[in-house]
Amino acid sequence: MQQFDLVVVGSGPAGRRGAIQAAKLGHKVLVIEQGKRVGGVSVHTGTIPSKTLRETALNLTGWRERGFYGRAYRVKEEISAEDLRRRLLITLDHEVEVLEHQFARNRVQLIRGKASFLAPDTLEVVKDDGEILHVNGKSIMLAVGTKPYRPASIPFDGKAILDSDELLEIEELPRSLAVIGAGVIGIEYATIFSALDAQVTVIDPKSTILDFIDREIVEDFTYQLRDRNMKLLLGTKAEKIEKLDSGKCSITLDNGRVVVTDMVLYAAGRMGATDTLNLAAAGLEADDRGRLKVNLETFQTAVPNIYAAGDVVGFPSLASTSMEQGRIAARVAVGAMAKEPQKYFPYGIYAVPEISTCGLTEEEVKERGIPYECGIARFRETSRGHIMGLDSGLLKLIFSLKTRRLLGVHIVGEGATELVHIGQAVLNLKGTVEYFVENTFNYPTLAEAYKIAGLDAWNRMGEIKAAVAK
The missing domain is CATH 3.50.50.60 (FAD/NAD(P)-binding domain)
Structure with missing residues (x-):
């Protein structure tokens, strides 16, 4: 042995x-x-x-x-x-x-x-x-x-009704796709195929998606999906999936609605x-x-x-x-010392558009009873955004009113999974709103959105301080 x-x-x-x-x-x-x-x-x-x-x-x-x-x-x-x-x-x-x-x-x-x-x-x-x-x-x-996760009730065939592993082996791109499951994997593939001009329908029994992400970011994200004609059938469950003689697939929902599509991706968990x-x-x-x-x-x-x-x-x-x-x-x-990892790590969702987040969401800040203020920047406000032709994209910073420290950074849009690391570093180094206001960023870059969001929050925090002083 x-x-x-x-x-x-x-x-x-x-x-x-x-x-x-x-x-x-x-x-x-x-x-x-x-x-x-x-x-x-x-x-x-x-x-x-x-x-x-x-x-x-x-x-x-x-x-x-x-x-x-x-x-x-x-x-x-x-x-x-x-x-x-x-x-x-x-x-x-x-x-x-x-x-x-x-x-x-x-x-x-x-x-x-x-x-x-x-x-x-x-x-x-x-x-x-x-x-x-x-x-x-x-x-x-x-x-x-x-x-x-492959429940026995789903008639997987590896061609028209697939799981996320099998999707990588398809021989022909579908003109329409139904995705069952609005988790990270389901949303990523749904938006990718939407970018390939497939007609995409997302089905999930929950009435919300990506619940661990800041709600304002999710709302902006879902607006962009619906704007390009993606169907989000939330709060409804797929009760039956079957292959039709025509080669298409039929999905019967618990509210009686029927969705007919070329291909079904079952992505409801692993x-x-x-x-x-x-x-x-x-x-x-x-x-x-x-x-x-x-x-x-x-x-x-x-x-x-x-x-x-x-x-x-x-x-x-x-x-x-x-x-x-x-x-x-x-x-x-092996008996070696191991340092505790940094408190804040970034979460990246590689959908179209990307989402990335680090730190507390606005909902979590409210639950903890922390007095706070937010700063918002839209990518179209940056010169780099204009150069790239961006008409969407949002960066949100959350700060403590008491300590002025950054509590969370949340981004939806082009390059979100790269940009988030600036906010992650400030979070782990316990930086404040002044960092973003006083720091110099390359121009023109999307990272300049941090300065815009920082200034937005700084101005609001100053107004609040002045109001309280009166």
């Missing part, structure tokens, strides 16, 4: 970052990956593919230039699924090559096969060729990620990929969605030598936070 200081199951963001961290500290590390190539869900079916698809769609449709040349403007007149797939494969090859090189450079051993527990410190690995190996780890990290791990042999048990409970400071499970990180532990299920979780878990697992 092979012995390792740390055995990592899964090579996604949490697994690879944890494995490399432990190896850099001089420990013997093994990664077990059941896929044909390393990278996990993030590289092959999740983060990288969806963002590559988004970028390809925006480039080929000329989406970013339509503010100048009109909605009929296109870079490529006829866009096919093959056009999208070609760029995706190039991107994936690069990601896999970089990751394999990182493993080799840091002497991380890799086995391809399916792992399952025999004991809390022992795993059985069944390789693709049928060979069975037993490996022992002083510590074990589970970074197995998630897979699409499951932790823990069902094949034989958790019982390790003394572990997953919840009803296959997720594992951990100590959120050390990422230890109920079994002291077993750790879990990434999407398998639940919210926020971001590649960025998964990497940090994996790093912390690995350091704790």
Whole structure:
């Protein structure tokens, strides 16, 4: 039996970052990956593919230039699924090559096969060729990620009725698409296909979407979606999905309405990929969605030598936070000190338009009873916005009236996931409204919106102070 200081199951963001961290500290590390190539869900079916698809769609449709040349403007007149797939494969090859090189450079051993527990410190690995190996780890990290939730009532066929993994393999772009589930994945794909000029309908039993995002940002976002004729059927449930003889799909809603569409994407949640791990042999048990409970400071499970990180532990299920979780878990697992992560991390939604947020929402500030003021900037107010032809985009800053510190930054629009990091830095460094008022930003840039929003809040805060003084 092979012995390792740390055995990592899964090579996604949490697994690879944890494995490399432990190896850099001089420990013997093994990664077990059941896929044909390393990278996990993030590289092959999740983060990288969806963002590559988004970028390809925006480039080929000329989406970013339509503010100048009109909605009929296109870079490529006829866009096919093959056009999208070609760029995706190039991107994936690069990601896999970089990751394999990182493993080799840091002497991380890799086995391809399916792992399952025999004991809390022992795993059985069944390789693709049928060979069975037993490996022992002083510590074990589970970074197995998630897979699409596929209820038995949905007649998936991989062609017209699909989950988010299967969507990447379609052979022809649909003229109409119904997305069941208005979570992050559903909204991202819905808006991407809308940018490809498909008629998109989003269906969700909840009456609101993206509830963890500031409501003002969501309202601006949904206005933009409806403005381009996307249908948002919220507060209604899909009761029946069936394939029609014509090849189209029919969705019957609980209010009696029927939606007929070329393709259905079912994106109502994901499951932790823990069902094949034989958790019982390790003394572990997953919840009803296959997720594992951990100590959120050390990422230890109920079994002291077993750790879990990434999407398998639940919210926020971001590649960025998964990497940090994996790093912390690995350091704790091999007995190294691990600093507590920064309090505020950014959340990015790669829809069209992008949304990114960091810190408290206005709703959370109200719940905590914090006296506050907001500053707003619209991208069209910036010179860079005019140059880019932007007629939408919003940046919102929330400040404490008492301390003048930044409490939250919320952005919807072009480049939101890049711009948010300025606000994140100010949040973690406990900066105040004066930073934005007194700081110099490159001109012309979209980042100048921070100064506009800062001045907006500063003026309002001064008026409030003057009114209170009277």
